[in-house]
Amino acid sequence: MEKILEMKNIVKTYGRVVANDNVSIDLKKGEILAIVGENGAGKSTLMKILYGLEKADSGEIFLHGQPVKITSPSVAMGLHIGMVQQHFMLFGPMTVTENIVYNNEITKYAFFDKKKNEEKVAELSEKYGLKVDPTAIVDNCPVGTQQRIEILKTLYQNADIIIFDEPSAVLTPNEVDDLLDTMKTLAAAGKSLIIITHKLNEVMYVADRVVVLRAGKLIDIVDKKDTSIEQLSYMMIGRQVANLEIVEHDSDKTLLKVENLTLGSELGKKILDDVNLYVNAGEIVGIAGVSGNGQTELIRCISGLERNYQGKITVNDHDVSNFDVASIRKAGLSHIPEDRYLWGSAREASISDNVLMGEEDSERFSKNGILKQKEIDKYADELIESYAIKVDNNKQRIRELSGGNAQKVICAREVERDCPFTIACEPTRGIDIGAMEFVHERLVAKRDKFGGILLVTSELSEIMKLCDRIYVIYNGSINYEFKNEDIDDHKLGVLMLGGKVDENKAVN
Amino acid sequence: MIFNFEYISAIISSTLRMVSPILLCSLAAALCSKAGVFNIAMEGCMMISAFFAIVVNFYSGGNIMLSVLAAIASSMAVSAILAFFIIKLKASPVVVGMSINTASSAVTTFFMYIFFKTKGLFQHPDLVGLTKITPFFADAFPDLAQMFFGLTFIDYLSWVLVVVIYIFLYKTVLGYRIRAIGINQEAAKSLGTPVETYQFVTMTMSGILCGLAGVLLSMGSVTLFIQNIASGKGYIAMTANNLGKSHPVGVFFASLFFGISQAVGSFLQQTQLKGQITASIPYVATILASIFESIRYRRLREKKIKESMKLGN
Numbered sequence: 001m002e003k004i005l006e007m008k009n010i011v012k013t014y015g016r017v018v019a020n021d022n023v024s025i026d027l028k029k030g031e032i033l034a035i036v037g038e039n040g041a042g043k044s045t046l047m048k049i050l051y052g053l054e055k056a057d058s059g060e061i062f063l064h065g066q067p068v069k070i071t072s073p074s075v076a077m078g079l080h081i082g083m084v085q086q087h088f089m090l091f092g093p094m095t096v097t098e099n100i101v102y103n104n105e106i107t108k109y110a111f112f113d114k115k116k117n118e119e120k121v122a123e124l125s126e127k128y129g130l131k132v133d134p135t136a137i138v139d140n141c142p143v144g145t146q147q148r149i150e151i152l153k154t155l156y157q158n159a160d161i162i163i164f165d166e167p168s169a170v171l172t173p174n175e176v177d178d179l180l181d182t183m184k185t186l187a188a189a190g191k192s193l194i195i196i197t198h199k200l201n202e203v204m205y206v207a208d209r210v211v212v213l214r215a216g217k218l219i220d221i222v223d224k225k226d227t228s229i230e231q232l233s234y235m236m237i238g239r240q241v242a243n244l245e246i247v248e249h250d251s252d253k254t255l256l257k258v259e260n261l262t263l264g265s266e267l268g269k270k271i272l273d274d275v276n277l278y279v280n281a282g283e284i285v286g287i288a289g290v291s292g293n294g295q296t297e298l299i300r301c302i303s304g305l306e307r308n309y310q311g312k313i314t315v316n317d318h319d320v321s322n323f324d325v326a327s328i329r330k331a332g333l334s335h336i337p338e339d340r341y342l343w344g345s346a347r348e349a350s351i352s353d354n355v356l357m358g359e360e361d362s363e364r365f366s367k368n369g370i371l372k373q374k375e376i377d378k379y380a381d382e383l384i385e386s387y388a389i390k391v392d393n394n395k396q397r398i399r400e401l402s403g404g405n406a407q408k409v410i411c412a413r414e415v416e417r418d419c420p421f422t423i424a425c426e427p428t429r430g431i432d433i434g435a436m437e438f439v440h441e442r443l444v445a446k447r448d449k450f451g452g453i454l455l456v457t458s459e460l461s462e463i464m465k466l467c468d469r470i471y472v473i474y475n476g477s478i479n480y481e482f483k484n485e486d487i488d489d490h491k492l493g494v495l496m497l498g499g500k501v502d503e504n505k506a507v508n
Numbered sequence: 509m510i511f512n513f514e515y516i517s518a519i520i521s522s523t524l525r526m527v528s529p530i531l532l533c534s535l536a537a538a539l540c541s542k543a544g545v546f547n548i549a550m551e552g553c554m555m556i557s558a559f560f561a562i563v564v565n566f567y568s569g570g571n572i573m574l575s576v577l578a579a580i581a582s583s584m585a586v587s588a589i590l591a592f593f594i595i596k597l598k599a600s601p602v603v604v605g606m607s608i609n610t611a612s613s614a615v616t617t618f619f620m621y622i623f624f625k626t627k628g629l630f631q632h633p634d635l636v637g638l639t640k641i642t643p644f645f646a647d648a649f650p651d652l653a654q655m656f657f658g659l660t661f662i663d664y665l666s667w668v669l670v671v672v673i674y675i676f677l678y679k680t681v682l683g684y685r686i687r688a689i690g691i692n693q694e695a696a697k698s699l700g701t702p703v704e705t706y707q708f709v710t711m712t713m714s715g716i717l718c719g720l721a722g723v724l725l726s727m728g729s730v731t732l733f734i735q736n737i738a739s740g741k742g743y744i745a746m747t748a749n750n751l752g753k754s755h756p757v758g759v760f761f762a763s764l765f766f767g768i769s770q771a772v773g774s775f776l777q778q779t780q781l782k783g784q785i786t787a788s789i790p791y792v793a794t795i796l797a798s799i800f801e802s803i804r805y806r807r808l809r810e811k812k813i814k815e816s817m818k819l820g821n
Binding site: 072073074077085089090091092093094098102103105107110111112153263264265266308 | 681697698
């Protein structure tokens with residue numbers, strides 16, 4: 001096959017960190033090239049350079065054998081290179097059509113020709129089998145559709161090379177299947193695709209060749225048919241991953257009980273509909289679901305951030321229904337929030353200050369309104385040591401830390417807090433495997449000390465690995481409850497999309 | 509007897525004149541916020557343009573066309589400076605906007621002394637005000653026409669601009685691109701739109717609107733320049749933009765409300781009410797409207813949430 005793209009000897013450094021160390025790859029017409037590696041291996045950086053979002057320190061890019069300088073996304077688009085970003089770049093309140101044709105509209109005089117633009121989008125959607133409603137408002141579209149809109153955007157701009165950045169991270173297992181099939185269709189239609197991912201089963205399903213990066217270096221480029229998941233994961237990590245030993249526990253003490261929880265929304269729709277669940281001491285309970293099915297709101301209700309609900313919530317034997325956050329924390333709840341910067345920490349404040357947050361009134365850290373700074377710093381140092389947080393000192397600001405280390409600070413504060421029950425939301429989102437294992441160990445350690453944990457995460461593997469029980473949430477209701485022994489990921493996938501499981505446990 | 513026909517028609521006529529500057533400025537604010545830029549400097553732009561309208565008026569021997577152009581040009585220049593700080597240098601829009609508002613008051617007072625050797629107020633028989641347009645139905649309905657006497661072409665233009673700006677924002681390609689930038693700058697950038705250029709041009713163009721508003725202040729119902737001539741109208745316009753949700757039609761009705769409260773305020777000065785109280789009416793109305801709007805919004809939200817919990821879906 002004809003080589004259409006070559007990146008040669010790409011070097012990119014951020015300060016002292018070498019993100020890409022002399023990396024060379026090539027892409028053939030009509031192939032799907034997977035780029036795999038751990039978080040921080042340099043996959044995204046390499047693709048950002050190709051799409052003109054970052055500038056390489058040195059190295060060259062050849063398109064159809066001609067050297068090109070890609071200085072911005074518009075240059076990349078002009079060269080028929082498109083990118084489907086991990087975080088969608090959409091205009092939520094606008095229609096699907098308006099999102100796709102942006103910057104390249106069909107006009108009638110100076111006016112936006114609604115009809116013609118919609119026809120064009122419908123035609124494109126038909127041609128590549130990417131089903132969308134051209135007149136729908138993007139905010140009302142499910143995530144899978146939003147991703148299709150992103151793909152259509154690149155096709156509308158006549159992209160021949162399409163880069164997918166972690167495209168399956170936001171999708172359900174079944175949506176992932178659709179996506180992978182779409183990718184194959186596109187490749188068959190002559191498009192060349194690059195997919196960044198760390199999910200190796202997808203790679204084995206869809207890719208023709210695989211580029212493995214580790215710590216910024218190119219480890220190897222292999223043909224899919226000559227490799228295996230085991231070999232790829234060994235190349236990615238450079239060692240074998242240890243499996244956690246899970247000890248069985250039994251306890252009757254209920255730490256969290258949610259009864260008949262119902263929450264409405266401004267749009268006149270029930271976000272949570274009669275949710276019942278419990279967490280016992282010595283249990284890790286998972287909430288599995290496609291994001292946007294009420295998980296965020298469930299956590300907001302339990303932690304007291306949303307108080308306009310109906311139903312009863314009991315934490316550690318205290319009825320905390322419609323209580324404020326501080327009282328619920330006092331009753332015995334800690335919370336690792338979904339977004340570590342938005343909710344979890346103050347980016348401009350020091351590690352010491354962040355460790356103190358929520359505890360500033362306790363006798364240990366203050367007296368008559370005056371902070372005991374020595375005591376606080378001592379505690380911060382203890383946590384830094386026991387959580388192996390890589391920092392210079394406890395006065396460093398959160399924003400100076402890597403995502404993994406910032407997450408460790410938040411985990412340390414919330415998990416080590418003297419309280420029996422912890423909510424962990426996406427505790428390992430966007431952090432590397434080392435830090436991930438560490439956070440998992442700490443959660444399990446808390447459980448082993450008869451704490452209770454409610455784990456809400458979009459990483460199915462995390463749920464499968466840690467949880468004693470799993471609730472499946474769909475459209476604001478608990479759809480099913482799995483006990484540890486009968487967890488099955490295919491069934492889980494069907495349930496997450498609203499499917500039903502009958503008495504004989506057959507999947508409909 | 510206060511509530512006779514003449515009195516009411518006078519209030520309406522006064523309202524119509526009060527509305528225009530607020531409407532023009534809130535349309536300027538609406539354009540900027542649709543493009544994703546926060547503009548609070550309408551007050552300053554109005555003052556500067558009102559001042560330069562008078563300066564050129566005086567030195568050109570009362571040439572109205574030149575005065576209006578000078579006002580627009582000066583207001584655009586101030587808006588461009590504002591845009592440069594906010595968009596290119598990423599300065600805080602509140603800090604820069606406030607500085608421009610305060611500086612405009614000082615600069616006009618200072619130059620008033622330089623040009624006219626006077627402090628506080630400048631009035632001169634050579635100054636020519638905007639031509640008042642006699643309504644075409646003046647002969648047929650003299651009573652009705654009375655309400656429209658005293659309006660200038662800029663007042664009528666401001667109503668036309670509501671429609672023009674609505675069509676521009678919601679029907680043209682350029683307007684659609686600007687709205688998209690306001691919704692998600694990053695997305696617009698990722699599609700190769702020069703976002704900063706669009707924002708810069710939008711903000712500078714919004715200066716035209718503030719410039720017209722300025723002309724109305726110094727050459728509309730009265731022809732003079734007085735220290736702090738905008739007297740908070742720019743801030744009221746900011747609130748009108750907020751209440752009108754940055755939609756041209758919404759902004760029109762919000763401005764109308766504030767125009768009425770200003771007119772009522774100035775008319776009550778002729779009664780026994782204390783001057784301080786009547787003068788504060790437009791501002792109190794602004795605060796009350798903001799509070800009312802936020803309460804209404806919260807109620808609506810809570811009501812919808814409660815209803816949705818009762819329903820079956």
